[in-house]
Amino acid sequence: MSSDSPPTEELRRAPAAFTDRVTADGRFGREAVAGRYRLVINRACPWAHRAVIVRRLMGLEDAISLAVTDPLQEVIAGEDHWVFSEGTGSPGGKDPVLGIHALREAYLARDPRYTGGVSVPALVDVETGHLVTNDFDRLTLDLGAEWAPLARPGAPELYPEALRDEIDTLCEEIYQDLNNAVYRAGFAPDQKHYDAAVGAVFGRLDALEERLTGRRYLLGDALTEADIRLFPTLVRFDAVYHGHFKCNIRKLSEYPALWAYARDLFQTPGFGDTTHFGHIRTHYYYVHAAINPTRVIAAGPDTRGWLTAHHRESLGGAPFGAGTAPGPVPAGERL
Template sequence: MRFVDRVTADGADGWPVEAGRYRLVINRACPWANRTVIVRRLMGLDEVISLAVTDPIQELIAGEVHWVFTAETGSPGGLDPVLGVHALRDSYLKRDPDYDGGVSVPGLVDVPSGHLVSNDYDQLTLDFGSEWKRFHREGAPDLYPERQRDEIDSVNEFVYRDVANGVYRSGFAPSQASYDRAVRILFDGLDRLEDRLTRQRYLLGDHVTEADVRLFPTLARFDAVYHGHFKCNVRKLIEYPALWAYARDLFQTPGFGDTTHFDHIRRHYYGVHTAINPTRVVAVGPDPAAWLTPHFREQLGGSPFGDGTPPEPPPAIDRVPVVVPL
């Protein structure tokens, strides 16, 4: 991760908070990008930071795969209507013409210059929740309360190491031994989360925090792609009573399910990882409508936003297909 400038209220890095100036480039299949869109929604920054969505299938350009804009994701003619570029890499190169590294999403781009500001997905969500406060909607939650930061950081470190990154270490393991080790650590981690969430509604207790935002995208992708495609098949998410109910609770909370695009998730993972799926055949299940079944987590008490309120529905341009109830 090379581009780690911050957009701050005081503009200390040269990038001041300013409505309409920045564009968040994501892919809806990417769990790290999904996190930034969730926080953008929860804080009410939909109209303040514009959203650009790349195609679920990366395009081969000069021998390398790239996140590109297509008509399917709102870019007629293959150019993002705001940035005027075909590939996110163009914004990397505007910032540094000599850049020859990889390109990742999410990316926060300065619209006037076209320069990439940051691809630091961890810091982006924290800054959306703190540095952009003067543009937060009324009732926006505090996802990173100061009194809980040490515990949130500890949970986040564990979730990333053993679970969120654990599915990738399992799926791309180069040997049987490394796979066996990775998948054991992954399911040990899921077992720990199951135990924790049996006793409380959210990871830190009664309200949603940054920790829940970071875990949810992995759970949303688990049965759809990680279980089969990444060989994480010791158990399915639906076989964990507390984790599955917790995941449904979050999915049915504004900001989570309405930023989750199951079609893009399946098409991306099965379509681009040709080393582990050379046929590029895309699995059709599981039925996403199961995410709308009752979860009963309210019986544990608490509420998602504490003293805050849920965000309004996303603007039409940002909406994903609605899941139809069973």
């Protein structure tokens, strides 16, 4: 659906079109090899943000290169597409590694007959130029586990075996009621669908507020995949979801525990240093013309609040468990 078209039915996300997996042992035909793959993202996209966070926490910057598309999409053949531009470090509007202007070129290189949607994050094979996967759900799990042999010393265990069932259950609840529900509210075709979606959003936020009042992270004393999947929605909440998507019963900053938790994560290496508020506001307010036809981009809120003291360390725990923090952000990726 074009972002210029008003919604006529409830938003439904299509399943990932390409789901090849890259693993440590190559058991599905693709092996995790340093330099072979390029991760294509957009800084505005919460699903892509997850992948960037995991890549940074695991220290995979040298193993998997990063390509950043423009926060504004370009209309190609009547549909919006992720493209590369001078402003995001692509001379001549082409990615310097893949040599393409629009991400859809990697999709078509994989399947010339493909007519479906184009999404980020996308993992692309540098040697062939073919898209490998756009399965955002599986990608972070594999980056955190299957790429572990190429990870930095001290990389955290984000999906520990003993917690996987609990992580999976919690992540599904967060996805249904929050990650995706903010979109269902923003693009609701009528009052009934909006009311249901916004009710789910704040019901989940209320539950998370209670959960995080007495614990530092979602599953105890260290970061897991669950925290990584929650953060991109929280960091976008007051900036775009509260106003632009009409999720305005409360602001994130009005939840004492959640707001402190979100600031704790933001100030942890891998989270705030992968967040680009300028790209977030620009993309949402400009591209979603159906719900913001003037394309006026909001100026706020003031992001300095994200750097204020959170005092969550008093709850104990350590973000990386027995591991260590990642090093500095690579020079070409600093925000």
